[in-house]
Amino acid sequence: MNEPPLYPPIDPTTFDLIVVGTGLPESVIAAAASASGKSVLHIDQNNFYGSHFASLTIPQLTSFLNANSTSLPPPSSSNTVTSSDDFSVENLTTRPLYSDVEISSFSNQLLEENSNKFYLDLSGPRVLFCADRSIDFLIKSGASQYVEFKSIDASFLGDENGKLWNVPDSRAAIFKDKSLSLMEKNRLMRFFKLVQGQLAASSGGDRVNENKEEEQESESPGISEEDLERPFVEFMTKMKLPSKIKSIILYAIAMADFDQDNKEECKDLLKTKDGIARLALYQSSVGRLTNALGAFIYPIYGQGEMPPAFCRRAAVKGCVYVLRMQVIALLMDKSSGMYKGIRLASGQDIFSQKLVLNPSLTVLSASSSPLDSFHERFHFLCLRDVKQKVARGICIIRSSLKPDVSNFLVVYPPRSLYPEQITSIRALQLGGNLAVCPPGMFVLYVSALCDDAHEGKKLLNAAMNALLTCPDSVNPESISTDQIENSGPKSTLLWRALYIQELTMGHFDSISSTPMPSGNLDHNDILDSAMKLYQKMYPNEEFFPDTTSPENCEQDDELSLET
Structure with missing residues (x-):
């Protein structure tokens, strides 16, 4: 037969x-x-x-x-x-299309018992803005029937000391933020109001405001065509925004990749009109979906x-x-x-x-x-x-980097971790409530654009060193329970994969x-x-x-x- x-x-x-x-x-x-x-x-x-x-x-x-x-x-x-x-x-x-792959386990027994309980994104970190066209596209195509999402609860700006600063992305968040001075809050509010006025003017003024108070708030001088075509960072300097506020807007809201202050070396200089469009997307994403706390959502199971x-x-x-x-x-x-x-x-x-x-x-x-x-x-x-690559890192960690938050985004602006850092580094932490890892563990994705593997690995390691307690790389056999429980303010690294991906x-x-x-x-x-x-x-x-x-x-x- x-x-x-x-x-x-x-x-x-x-x-x-x-x-x-x-x-x-x-x-x-x-x-x-x-x-x-x-x-x-x-x-x-x-x-x-x-x-x-x-x-x-x-x-x-x-x-x-x-x-x-x-x-x-x-x-x-x-x-x-x-x-x-x-x-x-x-x-x-x-x-x-991948190179320089490094995979290390620092808690073999713990991970062997759970190795098939993780759903790790090859292309992470990645999220969806609540108000961008991807959401409308999912709904129109009908694919939204087969995917469920959860909210990314918060966004932070990171520094070299391991400090994570809140990203004030709404009026309420600005007023609640204790890290901003009164002067910084006022200037940020005025800037947001200017952007809203510009967007209202560019939409043709055909929308009717619900009440006169909102109408008055949106009536602010528009932005000139000259300013719209100039670099966004120059326009913010013209508006007398402090350096910290400029960093938040450029890298944690507008998501600029390259150092906008260094025009000679910046590979993608953001114009004011593009920066305002990105700021508008971010602000309109906050509060668009009832159960979303911030501007982003993420698919359950990855x-x-x-x-x-x-x-x-x-x-x-x-x-x-x-x-x-x-x-x-x-x-x-x-x-x-x-x-x-x-x-x-x-x-x-x-x-x-x-x-x-x-x-x-x-x-x-x-x-x-x-x-x-x-x-x-x-x-x-x-x-x-x-000509360009992206360095990606996937880390499995034992505890949340923020004790009261499971799912959040961290952005490290250029030069925030070391002087030669010319690109932003983004890190996304996800918890067990997204069904991507077992309860009590967390997944941390890190990525940055780079020209070569050496630069890419340096960027990834700088962010991980700022966020995590990394076991001795010379003896990465395993870590004890005491090390896990007493790792201090940083979370302990259990497993990681670092790799360089080609951009085509x-x-x-x-x-x-x-x-x-x-x-x-x-x-x-x-x-x-x-x-x-x-x-x-x-x-x-x-x-x-x-x-x-x-x-x-x-x-x-x-x-x-x-x-």
């Missing part, structure tokens, strides 16, 4: 679109195409959803980082050399819940899903040189009009003809010329490539990239048409936010 094949054949063998990888941008595109009536095949070589946006257990995370930090051997020739009279075969391989939510929407519309399946080659039309289909590790050929690849896949260079028509057309699949951009053609997770705190750039790619592929199709079924419309109109 013949044994069944290792890989069951996929039927049908022709689709409108094939999407490889189940990361957030790939899952959004698959869901959007399925909602528009396209036939879609969605493939992932992993046995989990999310790809580079996944939330993984400790063993899964360790395996994924190690596997994706080294170049894999090319696929076996038995599956790739066969061609036909109609198409040629171009082999694919996986390029390493950021890795978002890609499967879009995959579920796609599956409802007929998208075909295949996990544990590797794509090993592209099929190219011999006469036109255009994309025709893919070859799977099973040996089966699948055809489609369009293809979207996750950023890990690249074409093997053809040494015999490096400048042939295919490699000229799709050379971006061979490139790794990425999306490319749009008949073969398209999605971006890697960015260094941003939110998802907006990723969703914008997915929308741009979709509109490039299907310019006459609406991005997620309103096709909500009557029985689901009630759930689709709101976001599930737990108390």
Whole structure:
């Protein structure tokens, strides 16, 4: 009796679109195409959803980082050399998008007992603003039905002494903040009022205020066009804001990455108009959702819940899903040189009009003809010329960094930890009430943009040293219960993973490539990239048409936010 094949054949063998990888941008595109009536095949070589946006257990995370930090051997020739009279075969391989991976455990027994009870974000730290377009997008697409959120309770500005200062993000918070002087409070209030007046003026004045008092408060002199185009930091200096207030606004509210005071070296100088837009987003996020205490929310079970939510929407519309399946080659039309289909590790050929690849896949260079028509057309699949990287750290700690708060964000502005620090460092602590770790433990994500691994690791270590008690790295076998219980004001580090991630951009053609997770705190750039790619592929199709079924419309109109 013949044994069944290792890989069951996929039927049908022709689709409108094939999407490889189940990361957030790939899952959004698959869901959007399925909602528009396209036939879609969605493939992932992993046995989990999310790809580079996944939330993984400790063993899964360790395996994924190690596997994706080294170049894999090319696929076996038995599956790739066969061609036909109609198409040629171009082999694919996986390029390493992580490097300098360091994984250390300082409490082996404790973590071995709980290693599968963690859901660790590969792309952390990351949150959603309560008022940004990602929320509206989740609701419109229907993916919000499959994700639940909790509030990030507070935001802080950190310094080199381990002190965490409250971020005054509302009128009530400003008045309650005991670290601000009366003069600082007054100037900050006047500045917020000026921004509100500018926003009211730029909206065309068509909104009617609920009462005259609010109307009078919003009537403040507008900001000149000259000031709107000048650097935001210069405008705040013109408004006589103290240095501490400028730091809070620039780095903990506007989320600037680079040192705005150093215009010569700053890689992204924030203009006043952009700074005001970010300030408006932050302020409108505070209080938008009933159960959210601050400006941010976070998915229960981790950021890795978002890609499967879009995959579920796609599956409802007929998208075909295949996990544990590797794509090993592209099929190219011999006469036109255009994309025709893919070859799977099973040996089966699948055809489609369009293809979207996750950023890990690249074409093997053809040494015999490096400048042939295919490699000229799709050379971006061979490139790794990425000018910037993001350093990421994941720490498991024994106690909260703030005894009375479980979930919060900390921002270290440039030069706040050491003189050569030219970028912001962000740290996000999450507790067991988000179901990402066992009760009594916490997960701390740290990230910073960097040019190389040395700089990146220095940034991460500076933040961790300011926040945590790090065991002796020379003897990281285990720590005693006494060390855990008597670690002083800082929390004790139990486990950590440090790694450098490449930043890659999306490319749009008949073969398209999605971006890697960015260094941003939110998802907006990723969703914008997915929308741009979709509109490039299907310019006459609406991005997620309103096709909500009557029985689901009630759930689709709101976001599930737990108390």
